[in-house]
Amino acid sequence: MPVKLAALHREARAKLAEVGIAEAALDARLIVEHFTATSRTDAIASPDREIAVAAGLAVKKAIARRLAGEPVHRILGFREFYGLKLALSPETLEPRPDTETLVDALLPFVRAAAKRAGECRILDLGTGTGAIALALLATIDSTMADGVDISDGALAAAAGNAARLGFSGRFRAIRSDWFAEISGRYHVIVSNPPYIATNIIAGLQAEVRNFDPHRALDGGPDGLGAYRSIAKGAKTHLLDEGVVAVEIGSTQKRDVSAVFEQAGFALLQAAGDLGGNDRVLIFATQNRS
Numbered sequence: 001m002p003v004k005l006a007a008l009h010r011e012a013r014a015k016l017a018e019v020g021i022a023e024a025a026l027d028a029r030l031i032v033e034h035f036t037a038t039s040r041t042d043a044i045a046s047p048d049r050e051i052a053v054a055a056g057l058a059v060k061k062a063i064a065r066r067l068a069g070e071p072v073h074r075i076l077g078f079r080e081f082y083g084l085k086l087a088l089s090p091e092t093l094e095p096r097p098d099t100e101t102l103v104d105a106l107l108p109f110v111r112a113a114a115k116r117a118g119e120c121r122i123l124d125l126g127t128g129t130g131a132i133a134l135a136l137l138a139t140i141d142s143t144m145a146d147g148v149d150i151s152d153g154a155l156a157a158a159a160g161n162a163a164r165l166g167f168s169g170r171f172r173a174i175r176s177d178w179f180a181e182i183s184g185r186y187h188v189i190v191s192n193p194p195y196i197a198t199n200i201i202a203g204l205q206a207e208v209r210n211f212d213p214h215r216a217l218d219g220g221p222d223g224l225g226a227y228r229s230i231a232k233g234a235k236t237h238l239l240d241e242g243v244v245a246v247e248i249g250s251t252q253k254r255d256v257s258a259v260f261e262q263a264g265f266a267l268l269q270a271a272g273d274l275g276g277n278d279r280v281l282i283f284a285t286q287n288r289s
C-alpha cells in the first residue's frame with residue numbers, strides 16, 4: 001500500500017532516533033528526500049502526498065543500512081563538497097568539510113598564478129572523488145588540473161564527477177603512485193594524503209574504519225609516509241613561484257613542516273579547520289620565501 005510522505009519521514013526519523021544516531025533527523029530527511037525524489041518544501045506543503053510502493057521500499061532498505069552503521073552519504077552515493085555534488089564509490093574517501101579549508105586557503109595562490117601566468121596548472125595528488133581539484137576548477141576559470149590516484153576506482157569516480165560537472169576539458173585523471181608517472185610542472189601541487197598512523201586505524205569510529213577505504217587513510221607506521229613521498233618529488237614538479245599545499249592531521253604541523261623543510265621547502269602559511277585545529281600547510285621552495 002502506498003504510504004504518505006509525512007508518515008514516511010516520521011517513521012524514518014523515529015527508527016534512527018531509537019538507536020541513538022546523532023543526526024537522526026537530518027539523516028532521515030536526506031534518505032527520504034533522495035529515495036522519494038521529494039524536497040523539503042514537498043514535505044511541508046504536501047505531507048499527504050502518496051509515495052509509490054517501490055520508493056517506500058527503497059527508503060526502508062536505506063534506513064536498514066543506516067541502522068547497520070553505514071554513513072548516510074555512502075547510502076545516498078554522493079556528497080556535497082564546496083557546493084558540488086560528488087558521486088562516491090567504495091574506493092573513494094567521503095570528502096570532508098575540513099578539506100574545504102584547504103581549498104579556501106589555496107584560492108589566493110591559484111588566483112595569483114592564474115593572473116601571473118594566464119592560467120594555473122594544478123596537480124591534485126590522491127584526488128579520490130576529485131573533490132579538491134574540481135572545487136578549484138569550479139571557482140577559478142583559468143585553471144586546469146591533473147588528478148592523480150593509485151586507485152582505479154577512485155580515478156573512475158573522479159573522471160565521472162568531472163564529466164557530470166562539465167569540467168572534462170580541464171581535468172585529467174592519471175593513475176600514478178604519487179609522482180611516479182608525472183612528468184609535467186605545475187603552479188600548485190595540492191594533496192589531502194592518507195595521514196593516519198597504521199596502528200590508529202583499528203580504533204577509529206566504525207563509520208570511518210568500516211566504510212572509508214584504508215588506502216585513503218593509512219599513512220604508514222608514523223602517518224607521515226605520503227608527506228615524505230610528496231615532499232621528495234614536489235620540487236622537480238613545481239613551476240617558478242609555485243606552492244605545495246597539504247592537509248594534515250591536527251597534531252602533525254611540526255612533523256610535516258620538518259619533512260618539507262628537509263626537502264628544501266619553507267612554510268609560507270598555516271590554516272586551521274572549522275574546529276580550530278591545525279589542518280592546512282602551504283610551502284614554497286626555500287630560496288623563494
Ligand SMILES: C[S@@+](CC[C@H](N)C(=O)[O-])C[C@H]1O[C@@H](n2cnc3c(N)ncnc32)[C@H](O)[C@@H]1O
Nearest residue numbers: 093095126127128149150177178192193194216
Ligand atoms: C585522504 S584521501 C583524499 C581524497 C580526496 N583528495 C579528498 O580530499 O576527499 C587520499 C587519497 O590518496 C590516494 N592514494 C593513496 N596512496 C596513494 C599513492 N601511493 N599514490 C597516489 N594516490 C594515493 C587514495 O586512493 C585516496 O584517494
